[in-house]
Amino acid sequence: MVELSELGTPVENTWCPGCGNFGLLMTFKNALVELGLEREEVAIVAGIGCHGKITDYVNVNALHTIHGRVLPTATGVKLANHGLTVIGFAGDGDAYNIGIGHLPHAARRNVDITYVVHDNLVYGLTTGQTSPTSKRGYVSKTTPRGSFEPGINPLVQALASDASFVARGFAGEPHHLRELFKQAISHEGFALVDVLQPCVTWNRVNTYQFYRERVYKLEEEGHDPGSFDEAYMRAREWGDRIPIGVLYREERPAYRKNFPALEKGPLARQSPEKVDVKRLLKEFK
Amino acid sequence: MTAQGVNGSSVSILIGGEAGQGLSRSGSLLGKALMRGGLHVFGSIDYPSVIRGSHNFYTLTVSDEEVHSNGDSVDLILALNKETVLLHVDELSPGGVIVYDEGVKISSEELGRDDVRLLPFPLTGIIKEIGGPEVIRNTVALGAGLGLVGYDVELMKSVISDAFAGRDTIIEMNHTAIEKGYGYAREHYADAVPIELRPSGEDPDRIIVTGNEAVALGAIAAGCRFYAAYPMTPASAVLHYLISTEEETGMTVVQTESEISALNMVVGASYAGVRAMTATSGGGFCLMTEALSLAAMTESPLVLMLGQRPGPSTGLATYTSQGDLLFAVHAAHGEFPRVVVAPGDVEECFHLTVEAFNLAERYQIQSIIVTDKQVIESHKSTPAFETEVGIDRGELEIVDEWGGEEGYKRYSITESGVSPRILPGTVGATVFANSNEHTEYGYTTSDALETRVMVDKRMRKGSSLRAEIAGLSPVKVYGTEDADVTLVGWGSTKGAALEAIKALERDGMKARFVQVVYIEPFPTEAFKAALGSGGRRLLIEGNRTAQLGQIIKLHTGISFEDTLLKYDGRPFTPGEIAARAMEVL
Missing domain, CATH: 3.40.50.920 (Rossmann fold)
Structure with missing residues (x-):
């Protein structure tokens, strides 16, 4: 089992002081330790944006990919070696703007990966433009008159796409978030954890204070994650009260179980030379 | 001489009708029956992008010698409708013959030629007599054609039995249709046409395949274990074939939500250590270019088949083109070495796919196989592929535990530019592949010197690749x-x-x-x-x-x-x- 100290890397962290990503990173590492995983058993896949630097900061297998493509890339990694615990990281721009086309498909397929979205409701690394989850009226470099587009509701999107595990965490509640990570990683199938993660540099609206005044824990209010209708209702709640916790959970076979070849173990460990091509040629004779 | 056309030693047969009449299938089954008799065949389909209604035709050229393409004229037209007669009569060689339904009226003005023969057949009558569905018309016509040229009808029947194995009613119906058409031709038009096709008596070990099938078989032989693609004409048949053989080959095949997803999945599978591939046409390849660049930067070996069709944009979706060669050579941002290889027939489709995999993995680069509709959707008879191919995975070391003294460096600097690769999951090591410019360990860098060193490392692979390709009959x-x-x-x-x-x-x-x-x-x-x-x-x-x-x-x-x-x-x-x-x- 990996120790916390083994998960660090020599790379200097360049997130802004106070960034919500710090809490998320530490929480994630702790979750790996508590789950008793080995470093080599874990593969993380990240996209482009502030969140993407996470591949430099955790000493596990890592694939730093391109903007918006975390889900298909992570799907490829998982199908090629399902012995790996695969966790995708994306930002709100990555996951819900450029890459949202992949969300319904990874969700409905129930690909056995965890998808952690660093949702700060703003574009950070490109210096403060509006994001798909920015709320209507949000003022930014690209919306000086206030955003006139309603924000995307990622939890509703995930539920509508048949995701089998839908959760929301808050970077300012690390213990709670760690439990969510642990449940999501242990879940068989696709698990979305949307993490409210304040951007201290660009987003002056959705701050730690903003969330501390509003978040409440679903499990403390008797929420039933087995009820889709209830989950849907909670997913639409955003105002004076913002729910965090597991909104929805459903047991469904993971995607990889549909592929006969994977019953024999991870593809990456199978010898590639065992196919009798001569036999296949008979059909063409 | 076992193949005698109206003006030479090859025979071309054109089967024409509406989309939905099963012409490509019929044409290729006829081709197989002729191949089984020791003849060589080449067959191609011409069809617009519709499922039913408009005009389709399949041209099959047969000879005692290897046939590399269709010719310029045809000897025999099997017309399933009147349109076929009128559209193709000018392609007939003088002395050529048209088989058509006797219920169709064709005036000599419409025909416009007096040096060809119209042979009416009761195609509709036979369908009614045997109580067959309309789609069996092409089978009756095949029987008629075989009767006219005096070929062995049993070879055709055996091909049908194999093609519909396990579906006895369909086999019986088709056998009857063949025999009826054949019998009518022998009874009414024996020796009426100057075209002959006879089994040669030879029994060479041949196959009849399309380029798509040959590429798919090449991928299987090469040890490809992951295939992800989005359907796009003319490359979709690779996906169809690989899915249909999934249980036998152990390949994992995914129909993705887009070409963007397809190539990114392939990159993920490649990173995890599996031979992986995708195929598409020009429009899909456009969508893949960003992931191609990702593969280059992360040094993820993969194979991509680009089956060309005319562009720009949707262009002629079901026709052929060689318009994307420069695109394949230059596609994606940044500078990196790649392989672009262009097979010219089905045999090359098979072997160059294997070679593409080996080169990709040896140099940890991307191989693009550029084909086109003409080579991947046409059928050709060819000697059965030599399936004992070498699989060379280059610097990939599949071990359970990392034995290195220091941590594993995915991008270690080497003389060849190729870094030893291990599987993510190897005990005692972590594998970091990075789309950012990176250090030997994979960590992100923006340092000028480290950047130069890493660019040079990747480009060095190109020099040795160039030298190796010189020895491969390029x-x-x-x-x-x-x-x-x-x-x-x-x-x-x-x-x-x-x-x-x-x-x-x-x-x-x-x-x-x-x-x-x-x-x-x-x-x-x-x-x-x-x-x-x-x-x-x-x-x-x-x-x-x-x-x-x-x-x-x-x-x-x-x-x-x-x-x-x-x-x-x-x-x-x-x-x-x-x-x-x-x-x-």
Whole structure:
């Protein structure tokens, strides 16, 4: 089992002081330790944006990919070696703007990966433009008159796409978030954890204070994650009260179980030379 | 001589009708029956992008010798409707024959020729008599055609039995349809036509496949274990074949939500250590270019087949083109080495796919197999592929535990530029692949020196790749050294060019064909040596801007005064190449 100290890397962290990503990173590492995983058993896949630097900061297998493509890339990694615990990281721009086309498909397929979205409701690394989850009226470099587009509701999107595990965490509640990570990683199938993660540099609206005044824990209010209708209702709640916790959970076979070849173990460990091509040629004779 | 056409030793049969009448299937089954009798065949389908209604036709050319493409004329037309007669009558050789339904009225004015024969058959009558569905019309017509040319009907029936194995009612219905058509022809038109096809008695070990099937078989033979693709004509059949054989091959095949997803999945699978591939056409390849660049930066080996069709944009979705060669050579941002290889027939589709995998993995780069509709959707008989192929995974070391003294460096600097690769999951190591410029360990860097070192490392792979490709027959030459004219081309042009050489020979002209097989890295020395110094040269390409010509000029300084460029979606015919060759002589 990996120790916390083994998960660090020599790379200097360049997130802004106070960034919500710090809490998320530490929480994630702790979750790996508590789950008793080995470093080599874990593969993380990240996209482009502030969140993407996470591949430099955790000493596990890592694939730093391109903007918006975390889900298909992570799907490829998982199908090629399902012995790996695969966790995708994306930002709100990555996951819900450029890459949202992949969300319904990874969700409905129930690909056995965890998808952690660093949702700060703003574009950070490109210096403060509006994001798909920015709320209507949000003022930014690209919306000086206030955003006139309603924000995307990622939890509703995930539920509508048949995701089998839908959760929301808050970077300012690390213990709670760690439990969510642990449940999501242990879940068989696709698990979305949307993490409210304040951007201290660009987003002056959705701050730690903003969330501390509003978040409440679903499990403390008797929420039933087995009820889709209830989950849907909670997913639409955003105002004076913002729910965090597991909104929805459903047991469904993971995607990889549909592929006969994977019953024999991870593809990456199978010898590639065992196919009798001569036999296949008979059909063409 | 076992194949005798109206004007030579090959026979071309055209089956025409509406989309939805099963022409490609019928044509290829007929081709297989002829191949089983020891004959050589080449068959191609022409169809617009609709599922039902508009005109389709399949042309099958048969000979005692290897057939590389269809010819310029046909001997026998099996017309499932009147439109087929009117559209194709001008392609008939003098003395040629048309089989059509006796209920269709065709006036001599409509026909416009008196040197061909119309042979009415009770196609509809036979369908009614046997209580068959309308779609069986093509089978009755096949039977009629076989009867006319005197071929062994049992070979056709055996092909049908195999194709519909386990579906006895369908087999019986088709057998009856064949026999009825055949019987009618023998009874009413025996010896009426100057066309003969007889089994040769030989039993060579041959197969009849499309280029798509050959590429798929090549991928299987090469140990590809992951295939992800989005359907796109003309490359979809690779996906179909690989899914249909999934249980036997152990391949994991995914139909993705987009081409973007397809290539990114392939990159993920490649990172995890599995041989992986995708295939698409031009539009899909556009969507893949960003992931191609990702694969280059992360040094993820993969194979991509680009099956060309005419563009720009949707273009002619079901026709052929060689318009994306420069795109394949230059696609994606940033500088990186890659392989671009262009098979010219089904045999090359198989073997070059295997080679593409080995090169990709040996150099940890991306191999692009550039094909086109003409080579991947046409059927060709060919000697059964030599399936004992070598799988060379290069510097990939599959071990359970990392034995290195220090941590594993995914991008360790080596003389060859190729870094030893291990599987993520190897105990005691973590594998970090990074789309950012990176250090040897994979950590992100923006340091100037580290950047230069890493760019040089990746580009060094290109130099050794170039040297290796020089030893792989990157340029092939067909025909005699002392030729009057040298034809130069690539990809599916090979088929028509080889037939054109035969045609020119019959007219007393000596021609040779130089086929550029590897386009990137361009085999400069091999090309110069193959081209030689004497005779006229004619560059033949299925595009408007002579793209191979531009590449040749860039690398060798040689330019072509004479070209034959075709960009109407139709494949080259031997006749038009021969005619242009005569012009330039």
